[in-house]
Amino acid sequence: MIVLDRIERDFTVGDETVHALDQVSLEFSVGDYVSVMGPSGSGKSTLLNVLGLLDRPSGGSYRLQGTETTTLSEEGRAALRRAHIGFVFQAFHLIPRLTAADNIALPMVLAGVAPKERTQRVAEVLASLDLADRAHHRPDQLSGGQRQRVAIARAVVMRPTLLLADEPTGNLDQHAGSEVIALIEQLNAGGITLIVVTHDQAIGRRARRRIRMVDGRIDSDDTDEAA
Amino acid sequence: MRLPDLLAFAGRSLSGTRTRTVMMLLAMSIGVASVVVLTALGEGARRYVVGEFASLGTHLLIMLPGRTETTGGAPPLFGETPRDLTLDDALALLRERSIRRIAPLTVGNAPVSFGSREREVTVIGATHDFFPIRHLTIGSGQALPAIDPQRGATVAVIGSGLRRELFGSQQVLGQWVRINDRRFRVIGVIGEGGESLGQNLDDMIVIPVASAQSLFDSPSLFRILIEARSKDDIARAKQAAREIIRQRHDGEDDVTIITQDALLSTFDKILRALTYTVGGIAAISLAVAGILIMNVMLVAVSQRVAEIGLMKALGASRGQVLRIFLVEAVMLAASGALTGLLIAAAGIGVLRHLFPAFPLSAPLWAPLAAVAVAVGAGLLFGVLPARRAARLDPVQALTGR
Numbered sequence: 001m002i003v004l005d006r007i008e009r010d011f012t013v014g015d016e017t018v019h020a021l022d023q024v025s026l027e028f029s030v031g032d033y034v035s036v037m038g039p040s041g042s043g044k045s046t047l048l049n050v051l052g053l054l055d056r057p058s059g060g061s062y063r064l065q066g067t068e069t070t071t072l073s074e075e076g077r078a079a080l081r082r083a084h085i086g087f088v089f090q091a092f093h094l095i096p097r098l099t100a101a102d103n104i105a106l107p108m109v110l111a112g113v114a115p116k117e118r119t120q121r122v123a124e125v126l127a128s129l130d131l132a133d134r135a136h137h138r139p140d141q142l143s144g145g146q147r148q149r150v151a152i153a154r155a156v157v158m159r160p161t162l163l164l165a166d167e168p169t170g171n172l173d174q175h176a177g178s179e180v181i182a183l184i185e186q187l188n189a190g191g192i193t194l195i196v197v198t199h200d201q202a203i204g205r206r207a208r209r210r211i212r213m214v215d216g217r218i219d220s221d222d223t224d225e226a227a
Numbered sequence: 228m229r230l231p232d233l234l235a236f237a238g239r240s241l242s243g244t245r246t247r248t249v250m251m252l253l254a255m256s257i258g259v260a261s262v263v264v265l266t267a268l269g270e271g272a273r274r275y276v277v278g279e280f281a282s283l284g285t286h287l288l289i290m291l292p293g294r295t296e297t298t299g300g301a302p303p304l305f306g307e308t309p310r311d312l313t314l315d316d317a318l319a320l321l322r323e324r325s326i327r328r329i330a331p332l333t334v335g336n337a338p339v340s341f342g343s344r345e346r347e348v349t350v351i352g353a354t355h356d357f358f359p360i361r362h363l364t365i366g367s368g369q370a371l372p373a374i375d376p377q378r379g380a381t382v383a384v385i386g387s388g389l390r391r392e393l394f395g396s397q398q399v400l401g402q403w404v405r406i407n408d409r410r411f412r413v414i415g416v417i418g419e420g421g422e423s424l425g426q427n428l429d430d431m432i433v434i435p436v437a438s439a440q441s442l443f444d445s446p447s448l449f450r451i452l453i454e455a456r457s458k459d460d461i462a463r464a465k466q467a468a469r470e471i472i473r474q475r476h477d478g479e480d481d482v483t484i485i486t487q488d489a490l491l492s493t494f495d496k497i498l499r500a501l502t503y504t505v506g507g508i509a510a511i512s513l514a515v516a517g518i519l520i521m522n523v524m525l526v527a528v529s530q531r532v533a534e535i536g537l538m539k540a541l542g543a544s545r546g547q548v549l550r551i552f553l554v555e556a557v558m559l560a561a562s563g564a565l566t567g568l569l570i571a572a573a574g575i576g577v578l579r580h581l582f583p584a585f586p587l588s589a590p591l592w593a594p595l596a597a598v599a600v601a602v603g604a605g606l607l608f609g610v611l612p613a614r615r616a617a618r619l620d621p622v623q624a625l626t627g628r
């Protein structure tokens with residue numbers, strides 16, 4: 001499903017060039033559950049942004065479901081992102097003036113889905129995430145865990161094939177964090193490919209495949225045979 | 228993104244920053260309102276003048292002695308004084324078919340007295356036709372009788388102001404007034420507000436032209452009012468009148484004929500230009516409002532960087548982000564413009580109430596143009612912030628870098 005071949009991502013700061021991703025080659029299949037760990041600044045977020053087509057690699061090749069993405073235009077990547085990729089951020093990034101339901105509907109609004117279908121799908125997602133009674137609350141009226149669940153609902157409402165989560169529990173307490181993890185694992189069980197960046201060893205160990213990054217390189221890459 | 232969704236989204240972000248939006252609406256609406264109200268004033272002035280001309284008479288030509296038009300030729304070597312216009316000249320004009328009626332006029336100043344009261348007033352020598360040609364209404368009594376213009380009569384029609392000053396509340400019809408040393412019987416009073424182009428007939432007295440000629444001991448006419456049969460006859464009447472007078476004046480073309488239409492169209496042009504100018508100046512405030520919109524939108528973009536990054540992460544293309552912010556700017560401008568129209572309507576209503584005689588009304592193009600300029604300004608000045616938003620790098624926008 002995903003093939004990264006010698007991906008590079010360089011940042012130039014002043015005279016210095018930082019290799020945030022240095023010759024990264026990886027493959028992921030549909031339904032994978034992957035955690036990415038590593039010290040701060042090792043390139044985890046950069047990898048996720050490249051995977052999510054938010055960032056453009058400086059070199060190498062990235063094929064998503066058979067499409068070579070590095071040669072796509074900005075608009076082409078936006079279309080792929082819309083169709084295949086859901087993001088979950090550490091900071092939730094809900095729009096404060098919109099209700100939970102409207103935040104969840106936003107990707108469908110951007111994609112031009114008809115209002116009737118939108119309402120129906122939002123209702124479905126809200127129900128499956130146990131958020132139905134919070135539909136008309138604004139983000140500031142929700143707890144952190146609820147906010148992250150709304151953000152997850154928004155990420156999956158377009159039924160993406162790839163869910164990318166960058167420190168999804170970073171702003172949450174233990175309890176809310178494990179709820180969120182349980183939720184995305186449930187989505188993974190439903191077939192979505194899940195890639196989680198985390199600093200939390202306990203969470204990282206839960207994944208069937210665990211990648212460790214150091215200085216923009218893949219330091220280790222372990223997969224459970226049992227799963 | 229569907230249009231209703233786009234509008235709803237823009238509306239929601241505008242109402243999210245209420246104070247800013249209200250200030251913006253205020254700026255834009257004041258601009259639009261001033262364009263509409265000022266052009267309404269200009270247009271009102273134009274209509275007022277046109278109305279004044281209409282009350283002067285319809286299909287009217289005015290013949291003056293002497294040639295005052297610039298001919299562009301060398302000045303005449305022999306300084307001939309132009310011949311006077313006489314009553315016979317005037318009556319000769321009636322030969323022409325395209326001329327319906329004429330009013331020969333003389334004008335002079337003389338003391339008018341009744342009992343012990345005396346006023347120095349303008350005395351107009353005229354005929355019966357003077358009243359219909361000038362659209363004058365008779366308040367009480369009658370107009371000058373339709374007698375042979377060559378014959379005098381000791382009757383007078385007085386303005387309502389003069390009536391008040393000389394007679395107070397006394398009965399006036401049938402009374403004898405003295406002009407110089409001659410006595411005239413008052414047979415009518417001109418209706419109130421018998422005024423045209425600043426010439427207030429309220430304080431005048433009108434007597435038969437032949438009587439006035441003998442009163443002032445002068446056979447010459449001040450001017451001749453000529454009424455053409457129809458609008459199409461004006462040009463023919465003008466030419467014919469000139470020709471008739473030339474024959475009578477031994478081939479000298481020594482009169483000036485002013486057509487009311489020519490005067491009118493000159494005034495019309497001047498006042499229209501004035502209206503456009505005033506409207507244009509007011510439109511500058513719309514440009515200022517447009518720049519304010521740009522400012523507001525730039526602030527909005529910088530405050531919503533994370534939101535823009537998010538929208539891109541959710542699959543919004545550059546074009547979409549551009550459209551979202553453009554729609555917001557245009558919506559701001561358009562609702563400001565609509566508010567401005569309401570303010571203008573209210574303002575015009577108040578002015579109408581205060582000055583009922585002034586024909587105040589905005590020409591149709593003014594609100595249309597004002598709204599178009601406002602929306603255009605919103606679009607134009609919205610482009611820069613919207614492009615800035617569209618170009619934001621999603622990763623940097625999301626991480627706040």
Ligand SMILES: Nc1ncnc2c1ncn2[C@@H]1O[C@H](COP(=O)(O)OP(=O)(O)OP(=O)(O)O)[C@@H](O)[C@H]1O
Nearest residue numbers: 011012013018020039040041042043044045046047
């Ligand atoms: N826009 C940028 N400009 C310059 N350098 C950048 C930029 N983005 C990332 N970097 C650099 O690239 C490297 C990798 O950054 P990245 O954000 O991927 O790290 P990370 O593994 O996610 O770290 P953390 O665990 O702290 O989130 C870092 O050295 C960082 O300083």
Ligand SMILES: [Mg+2]
Nearest residue numbers: 044045046166
């Ligand atoms: Mg990171």
